[in-house]
Amino acid sequence: MEAYWELEGRFKRLALVEEAQAILGWDWATMMPEGSADARADQLAELSIVAHERLLDPRLEDLLNEAEAVDDQLDDWQAVNLSEMRRLWLDASALSTPLVEALSKAKSACELMWRTARSENNFAALLPTFQDVVALVREKSQARAAAFSLDPYDALLDQYEPGMRAAQIDPVFDDLTDYLPDFTDQVIDHQQTTSPALSFKKPFPVAKQRKLNEHLMRVVGFSFEYGRLDESHHPFSGGTPDDLRITTRYDETDFTSSLMAVLHETGHALYDRGLPKTWQRQPVGAALGMSIHESQSLLIEMQVCRSAEFIRSIIPLIMDVFGTGDPALTEGNLLRHVQCVKRNSIRVEADEVTYPAHIILRYQLEKSIISEELRPRDLPDAWREGMLEFMKADPVDDRAGCLQDIHWYGGDFGYFPTYTMGALSAAQMFEAARRVDPSILPSIERCDFRPLYDWLSQNVHSLGRYLTVSELIKRATGKKLDTTAFKTHLRQRYLPN
């Protein structure tokens, strides 16, 4: 057991360095003065080097071998912890140092260039750098494929959600592709027959919005003893389980945009906060992966907080914060605001009905890019064709097309599917939770999230990485992930019953 205990000590120390990185990353986005961006990049890179060196210390590999040789002495959680350690080691050692460095430089260069290319709608200017990134990501996918015995695209997926495979995604996405186009037409037709949402009359001062947001974060279960709410260009949830840093941005003409973003990030933060304390800073104590993380944010935001029950429950609070003078601040009208469905070529502005189409397009394109069926130069045309097919929308230019998201230009291929897999998981989990504990929804109507929180804690948060994603979903919901609950949810919310 000695080797195992020493490994626990080493991984704890590794986690502390990563926690430092997380706080510095939050500071970058919220507090850092502009002039120190280069210095901060160097500081963060240095901490990455520290972590990488520690993971690839030859002594660590010896310890893994020693511990694995006597792994029958480990209890179940320790055994998973040890195999997670091996996975992290494999992950770090799969790529050669020159490849890691080349990729890191190419990604930085391409991300930087993307900012300009997007604002100038100039894909051609970005293409050479993007081709470098794609070539290196393909190389990375091959190297990870060899190390983990996976197909190249799966080897990329696996980085963001260990265990997720294209073979699981394909049937689910095919199902949505069959279902959603007609359904979306019906919803849009239906919403056009009812009266449109009234615009808000008066501006919502930022200080009041912040007060509302903080109050509802507490209602959902966030503790400000272990976290903060600040502002940044894009909302995110960062920090560490003991120091959760949520950010949002404010629109004074519409408080719901900031509120829903905050509730979304609160879902992420509750997951991190609820991870098993006894396994804190150990690999088995970490969050499972991006689709389960997204399931937690979408369950809170989409399943719960955009529901009629929740909106009804917070109307008195909204009146209290913003006053009673605005006829647009009624339950029915707020619901129209937070449940409005529109075809839109921009992903981050999409509603939950049209969101999957954005993802499925990106999923197909990125698979083709990795398999070399699609050349980077042909991306803008392929994107336009896809948007017409999936969204019946023709983006006005590449800004509203293939230049809108940073992911690929920052080297992130295999990430997009986790958004929609998360949305499906959220629907299936919320359905199962309400079945098991029928008090969940009535409690939410009384602004009491405890029953829901207890279910999430027991079935998701407190399990860390002890189960695989498939095992966790099966255990929590009684069956493997499919589209049934998601489709039922959409029908009940968006079509007349």
Place this chain on the structure above:
Amino acid sequence: MEAYWELEGRFKRLALVEEAQAILGWDWATMMPEGSADARADQLAELSIVAHERLLDPRLEDLLNEAEAVDDQLDDWQAVNLSEMRRLWLDASALSTPLVEALSKAKSACELMWRTARSENNFAALLPTFQDVVALVREKSQARAAAFSLDPYDALLDQYEPGMRAAQIDPVFDDLTDYLPDFTDQVIDHQQTTSPALSFKKPFPVAKQRKLNEHLMRVVGFSFEYGRLDESHHPFSGGTPDDLRITTRYDETDFTSSLMAVLHETGHALYDRGLPKTWQRQPVGAALGMSIHESQSLLIEMQVCRSAEFIRSIIPLIMDVFGTGDPALTEGNLLRHVQCVKRNSIRVEADEVTYPAHIILRYQLEKSIISEELRPRDLPDAWREGMLEFMKADPVDDRAGCLQDIHWYGGDFGYFPTYTMGALSAAQMFEAARRVDPSILPSIERCDFRPLYDWLSQNVHSLGRYLTVSELIKRATGKKLDTTAFKTHLRQRYLPN
């Protein structure tokens, strides 16, 4: 030269880790939610371990030996850089790991206990833990004394200001001890003959104070492209040369307290920002030590910003920010506020006339503690006797006596003298600067700090650690440090001419 270049690379990487620590330290004091204090302490400790391990890597000692063997190939700055590297290595290797760990634990325990002991006025409860700290600090002083061939107390001084020795401090402090008691009586008598300061009528809203502070930080030379102003329990200047983090606290009944604190910290920040860019992240590119750092903050705050010239120059701005309705907002009355002299038993509330007495008392007591002439248990009585002697004040209890400062309970012996050495240096530098460039003071009266800044940059900031403290003061002011300029300054400011 290869060994030297590799050393530069290693010290750069070390500095990046220290920069990360600096930002996390700022976050601790300004942003961090209460519940994550333990986690943050662990993160900071881990980064200290990283830095310590890198400094004590056996390969680094080899490189130092190799580089020193051919140091005739180095230019002057490189040579000083190399000897600073050796000093840092000696500093890290002088103490055994068990001693470092024991001291770190004892300091943390004692600091924590001090918070309660102070609020409960209970020195006895703190004594056992304090005795542990003192015993370990004595051990440390012996170990550093052996490594650097110094007397034990000098070995502690040297940590905060390399090169500073009790033999230089003693005659200077003796001189002040002779001079200040009578002088202080005269000043207090004189101030009692003039009318007392009018109290301010209306509260000063925090937002307006912040606006005034930020404006004057810019006037003095601070760039918000490379820094911020925030709030914390105690004002400080932290961060890094590219990312200066100044903090203050606000008193709505008196804007001068926050303003003067901000100007003080701005002096520190300008020094860090002005350190030589070409030697950034190298030992020779760092700030010299605590007395020179304090000279920069006191030069800005005490020499410049509490002067009649500066107060006169900012009156229109103050009217502009706070309005014109308050009869207390006149030049004469503001001067009475920022130049008021009082005997007070609390150091951090002291003015520049009575401050040295606080320091000299602490200096004598800490020397006696290290030399074992004074036992920790006898500290409260010795403190009271000293206060009666130096300050003609009898502290009401230990809260206003030996429990008021955290320094010793946190293991910092040898730090206190740097405050007064800094005050003397500030006076001598400002006198020399005005002699060399007579436009400095008239410019300040026009809110133009450029001439002063240029002198400071050329004579202090841009030199990093290239010169020793004595060399720097000699070069900048034409003579070694003494009390003449400080006494002249006090006479001119506080007694009728």
